[in-house]
Amino acid sequence: MLVLDRVGKVYPNGVHALSGVSAEVALGEIVAVIGGSGCGKSTLLRAVAGLDPASEGAVLLDGERISAPHEKIGIIFQEPRLLPWLKVADNVGFGLHDRPKDERAQRVAAALKRVGLADKAQVWPRELSGGQAQRASIARALVPRPEVLLLDEPFSALDAFTRGDLQDHLLDLWADAKPTLIVVTHDVEEAIVLADRVMVMRPRPGHIFEEIGVDLPRPRDRQSAAFDFVKRRLLSALDRSLNRAGAEPGEEQKAAAGAALWW
Amino acid sequence: MTIVAEGTPANEPAGANRWTRLTRPALGLVLPVTLAAAWEIIVRMGWSTGRLVPPPSVVFTTFVDLARTGDLQRDTLVTLGRVAAGFGFGVVAATIVGAAAGYSPLVRRLLDPTLQALRAIPSIAWVPLFVLWLGIFEASKITLIAVGVFFPVYLGLMGAIQSVDRKLVEVGRAFRLSDTEMVYRILLPAVLPAYIISLRSGLGLGWMFVVAAEFLGASEGLGYLLIDGQQLGKPAEIVAAIVAFAIIGKVTDWLIALAAAPFLRWEDVVRHD
Numbered sequence: 291m292l293v294l295d296r297v298g299k300v301y302p303n304g305v306h307a308l309s310g311v312s313a314e315v316a317l318g319e320i321v322a323v324i325g326g327s328g329c330g331k332s333t334l335l336r337a338v339a340g341l342d343p344a345s346e347g348a349v350l351l352d353g354e355r356i357s358a359p360h361e362k363i364g365i366i367f368q369e370p371r372l373l374p375w376l377k378v379a380d381n382v383g384f385g386l387h388d389r390p391k392d393e394r395a396q397r398v399a400a401a402l403k404r405v406g407l408a409d410k411a412q413v414w415p416r417e418l419s420g421g422q423a424q425r426a427s428i429a430r431a432l433v434p435r436p437e438v439l440l441l442d443e444p445f446s447a448l449d450a451f452t453r454g455d456l457q458d459h460l461l462d463l464w465a466d467a468k469p470t471l472i473v474v475t476h477d478v479e480e481a482i483v484l485a486d487r488v489m490v491m492r493p494r495p496g497h498i499f500e501e502i503g504v505d506l507p508r509p510r511d512r513q514s515a516a517f518d519f520v521k522r523r524l525l526s527a528l529d530r531s532l533n534r535a536g537a538e539p540g541e542e543q544k545a546a547a548g549a550a551l552w553w
Numbered sequence: 554m555t556i557v558a559e560g561t562p563a564n565e566p567a568g569a570n571r572w573t574r575l576t577r578p579a580l581g582l583v584l585p586v587t588l589a590a591a592w593e594i595i596v597r598m599g600w601s602t603g604r605l606v607p608p609p610s611v612v613f614t615t616f617v618d619l620a621r622t623g624d625l626q627r628d629t630l631v632t633l634g635r636v637a638a639g640f641g642f643g644v645v646a647a648t649i650v651g652a653a654a655g656y657s658p659l660v661r662r663l664l665d666p667t668l669q670a671l672r673a674i675p676s677i678a679w680v681p682l683f684v685l686w687l688g689i690f691e692a693s694k695i696t697l698i699a700v701g702v703f704f705p706v707y708l709g710l711m712g713a714i715q716s717v718d719r720k721l722v723e724v725g726r727a728f729r730l731s732d733t734e735m736v737y738r739i740l741l742p743a744v745l746p747a748y749i750i751s752l753r754s755g756l757g758l759g760w761m762f763v764v765a766a767e768f769l770g771a772s773e774g775l776g777y778l779l780i781d782g783q784q785l786g787k788p789a790e791i792v793a794a795i796v797a798f799a800i801i802g803k804v805t806d807w808l809i810a811l812a813a814a815p816f817l818r819w820e821d822v823v824r825h826d
């Protein structure tokens with residue numbers, strides 16, 4: 291169980307990026323975090339990752355306070371961030387350095403196969419396409435078998451076709467060990483395809499504005515009426531989150547139809 | 554659900570690659586070889602005596618004569634030894650100081666302004682002082698070479714450490730690398746390409762400075778051969794020494810590149826999109 295207890299963040303330069311974010315995420319749950327640019331999504335994720343710890347409140351994983359990177363927590367960034375001087379296989383095995391060589395080789399081979407890169411094991415990262423590189427980066431994060439996997443807009447740099455492909459693939463991989471996933475995204479459909487629950491954030495300072503449960507059977511059909519219904523609700527919540535007058539949930543909801551994609 | 558295969562990079566045919574790799578350097582030889590051949594012909598035809606600018610055949614004969622007496626080998630070894638010693642000291646000092654200044658902002662703020670000021674001094678200007686302090690023998694020569702080597706290596710390494718991609722450092726942090734692991738698993742490989750380049754330009758300066766060092770009171774070395782040729786009016790000897798400099802300069806540079814190549818293979822890969 292991952293617990294965020296009134297997490298806040300003030301950067302050394304005085305920017306108040308996050309305030310009073312509380313949430314409980316069960317093991318194996320998939321949570322999407324959505325919101326406009328600068329509303330603190332990355333700040334929140336980096337606090338959970340222990341890369342840039344919260345300045346107020348606490349992040350607790352199974353009761354343990356997270357203040358530095360933790361072996362049970364993996365992170366995938368927007369860019370693949372593969373180390374260019376390591377072959378793809380060595381990149382994927384990067385987190386297994388303290389394991390015996392044959393165990394490492396075996397787990398890396400299995401992971402590469404799982405993400406469809408078995409034939410790219412001995413290739414340099416520069417030779418991969420964007421989608422392949424991000425798949426390698428997913429494999430690298432999953433190989434140490436994290437309990438929590440954090441993803442910061444992992445597919446936003448990819449074309450729409452590759453993006454949909456990788457969303458499906460991520461769910462496939464998730465089904466293997468069912469870690470907790472927290473996915474920051476800009477993309478409403480991505481949030482609904484992936485998540486059990488979507489948190490809509492709002493800036494100045496960043497906080498959770500509204501939570502929407504996604505109670506759809508998996509695999510999810512993007513064309514279904516139920517999908518569309520959830521999408522309208524989410525768009526409407528996003529629309530309200532933008533309203534500077536400060537309408538908090540429960541107030542009159544505006545029609546979501548045609549809500550502009552403002553990011 | 555399956556992943557759709559993405560476009561596999563289109564590899565260039567290996568044959569074409571080998572062809573360009575062979576012809577490209579050869580193309581660079583066209584001009585000097587043509588000029589040398591033309592000069593040889595002009596002198597042979599008697600259109601010029603070739604006394605001040607000896608034709609290639611005379612330079613070659615001088616080269617062979619110098620080698621036969623053993624002078625060339627001895628002078629080359631002496632010069633090579635000086636460059637090796639100066640390069641060694643310069644690189645070690647520059648690596649320590651450059652790494653410290655790149656890694657620690659405090660050290661950088663402390664040392665860098667002074668070193669930048671020293672760098673602004675043309676290094677040859679140190680010569681009288683070094684001679685006064687260290688005498689005219691090996692110590693002052695090697696010090697001068699080391700000073701020449703120091704600055705490019707120091708600047709190259711410090712700059713390379715500072716410009717290591719912080720996003721990759723963060724990957725190291727996310728995987729909980731210790732400080733030493735961070736150094737040899739992230740910083741070292743990230744810095745290596747720029748460091749090798751700085752070593753090569755350091756070596757180039759080393760060769761430049763050894764000539765200056767040998768101009769002042771040396772009794773052996775390729776630089777001495779230059780002076781000797783000038784004083785005795787033997788231009789062929791001067792050109793032979795210059796050719797020797799060119800060859801060992803190129804060879805030593807090539808040796809560094811060769812030694813580094815296995816570690817930099819990842820850099821050579823062409824990006825396919």
Ligand SMILES: Nc1ncnc2c1ncn2[C@@H]1O[C@H](COP(=O)(O)OP(=O)(O)O)[C@@H](O)[C@H]1O
Binds near residue numbers: 302303305325
């Ligand atoms: N390292 C930092 N130092 C100072 N301010 C920061 C830093 N990182 C982010 N911010 C500020 O914090 C706010 C939230 O940023 P971020 O978490 O990156 O938003 P998001 O990921 O939702 O776009 C922004 O106003 C941003 O300018």
Ligand SMILES: [Mg+2]
Binds near residue numbers: 331332333
């Ligand atoms: Mg962000």
